[in-house]
Amino acid sequence: MKKIKLKRIIKYSVVAWASLTTITCLAAIIKYNLDLNAYIEQSEPISQTKIKTSPDGTEVYVVGSMHFETNNFKRDDLYNYMSKVSPSIILFESDKQTVKRMVKRTDFLNQMMSSFKKGNKVESFVALKYLKHHPEAKVIGFEWEERDLFHLKYNYKNNMSNLVGTALKLNKEKALSKEESLIMDNYHKVSKKYLNLGNSKTPYDFNNRIADSIIKIRQAYVYDKIPQILKTKDLTEELREFLPVHMSYWDTRNMAMVNNIIKQIKNNPNQRIVVLTGYSHRYYLIDELKKLQEEYHFSVRAI
Known part of the structure; x- marks a missing residue:
């Protein structure tokens, strides 16, 4: 019983x-x-209701964004900034299938997870609002298709954090050479500038050459200079195997994104395209796209 x-x-x-x-x-x-x-x-200004084509060739605007709202940065800040271009195509930082589900609003897992996260998502709301008011426009994914599987396979975020954390710990324990310690001190300085970009009040604050330069230097420390230090140190087996994976990750991911952007440029001639991406990627995409302007007959523009 x-x-x-x-x-x-x-x-x-x-x-x-x-x-x-x-x-x-x-x-x-x-x-x-x-x-x-x-x-x-929500309604939008009449002056922003018509999208624009580019009769003189494809124009590409790489627009950096924050993924979530902050006390200073809101969705409309990005929407108004992007609308000044009035693009016919928005390339969205996610894979194609995820973006298709987002546009159809059948991405229920992402919807659910977003509701439980702190802060309001920015890019997806902005892109869908733009489509609502510009139904003739298109939103297409351009992310590295293997990113999520890659992150899962290598436990990427945790291992990356542990890798950089190991270097910081060694520096704190004075276990680094003078030259290595100087590298870590410089990393601290540029990281403060990098983190301060998160306090930006307008998209112009992180969509400019100075911000691009700060991010480029910071990423060089994370993906090259710090790993070079750790090559000679006593690491766990997991981090030892992860080290070369980490060092190639940033180039692999960004170059895949560049290649996907080029595919859309080739498929959509004489259009205004906004590449909507996290601001950490902006400098890389701009640098690489500029190398390909003449070959594929497009121009990288600034707002």
């Missing part, structure tokens, strides 16, 4: 947990869509 009661309790507990989880997930998805509807239904 006691066993039967215990089984019933377990059964009802599982059913209750499953029901509560389902209701919570559905509520999160509904909340996401209510927030999205409220945002994209």
Whole structure:
């Protein structure tokens, strides 16, 4: 009798947990869509209602963004900034299939997860609002298709954090040479400037040459100079194997993004294209795209 009661309790507990989880997930998805509807239904200035083509050749604008709103940076800051270009195509920093689901609003897992995260997502809301007011425009993914599988395979974010953390720990323990310690000190300085970009009040604050230079220097430390230090240090087996993977990651990912952008340039001649990306990628994409302007008959422009 006691066993039967215990089984019933377990059964009802599982059913209750499953029901509560389902209701919570559905509520999160509904909340996401209510927030999205409220945002994209907002009106926009008449001067920004018509998209523009480019009869003199394809124009490409690489627009850096923050993925989430901050106290200073809001969705409309990016929307108004991007709308000045009035693009016919927005290339979105995600893979093609994910972006297709986003546009159709069937990306339910992302919707649910977004509802549980702190802060409001920026790029997806901005892109969908732009489509709402410019239905003739297109939003297409351009991210490295293998990124998510790569992150999962190599536990990338945790291992990256542990790698840089190891170098910081060695420097704190005075276990580095004078030259190596100087590299870490310089990394601290440029990282402060890099993190300060997160306090920007307008898109212009991180869409400029000075910001690009800060990010480029910072990424050189993270993906080259610091790993070069760690090559000679005693690392765990996992980090030792991860080191060359990490060192090639930034180039591999960004060059895949460049190649995907070029495909869309070739497929969409004489258009105004906005490449909407996290601001850390901006400098890299601009540098590489400029090398290909003449070959593929397009121009990289600034807002």
